[in-house]
Amino acid sequence: MPLLTVIIVLIVVGVLLWLVNTFIPMQGTIKRILNVVIVIVLVIWLLNVFGVLNYLKDIHV
Secondary structure (H helix, E strand, C coil): CCHHHHHHHHHHHHHHHHHHHHHCCCCHHHHHHHHHHHHHHHHHHHHHHCCHHHHHCCCCC
């Protein structure tokens, strides 16, 4: 996946998250949970895009 696509996805998700946090009235706890879930999903997606998760499959415990 090209680096430009990754940057565009991060910008779009950031703007959408900002719009939701700014313009949709929600309880603070729900906003915090939504932000944490989106950040966790983005981190997992980035690890997958850069191939870090592929190395974790080879580790045996």
